[in-house]
Amino acid sequence: MKALGATFVFMFAVSLMCAFGIEWAPLLWLPACALFFPMWLMLQIVSGRQGDAPDAALDEYELAQRNNARSIGLTITQNLMLVPIFYLIFGSVITGGTDTDMAYAGGLMALTVLLVGGCSPAMILGWSRPDDE
Template sequence: MSERPDILTRYQAYRTRRFLENDAKTRHWLPNWRTRHRRRILVVAVAVLLIAFFVVSIGSLFTTWFAIGWIPAALLFLPIWTALQTVSGRHSDAPVRALDEWEVQQRNEARSIGLTITQTLVMAAAFASIFLSVSFEDMPRLAYAGGGWTLAALMAGICSPAMILAWITPDPELEDSEDFDPK
């Protein structure tokens, strides 16, 4: 009787195959943004937008109009985040079989930091929501603001591995990318 791989092994093989196919499609997108300097510009832009999400969430505690700030922040965040993921090769969420040993080690370290960031920020958001709900009973927008804090905290934790890897990864070798132009 031949042994058939279990569902997790098959899923990882599928995930690796899909990642490599998508990488082949996007490898040559935004070639001038693949330098360390330009990746760092994108990282800073993502960080500024994540801070904007926190500011909008805190402001929404005091006035309903602040909540509208989520819309422009999200509209700016989506293309910048997509560009960062594209130029960094999506290594932060790549399957193990698609990376070499060094890349797997870097990815795992960045993910570990991302988990710590997620846990810390979500716990802070939860404690702030709990403290404010007990201390100030007449805050009608507290649930919305607390949800915004938690969402912003989750987004910061989710984005941080890709941001870390984009920040620390050296420029690609010229022979690795024939279309690379470091202008």
């Protein structure tokens, strides 16, 4: 989970580099995705896909845990999404809407936040579950 968190930080750093107009920065998104996807798949396997399992596949305790983790994930997504929203709103006012680097960077920021929010329930469940003996 630490490696997945580091990948999210790297993705957000790439979006900031794009915001500052570094021309080769979008190429760094490819290694970020190459790191993210295997770790995300491993997290899904380790967590037993409990974060997105259907209701019928879980007992009452697991259902309560899943719903709690999803609620926290939604809160994380909503709060973090304010960063790209305010960046795009204030940036478009300051630049008069003419900065294409800003639009690309805002899209990468939003995508990163959605990935964080989407992975949060599985990360929370993986962190809070007791280790198998």
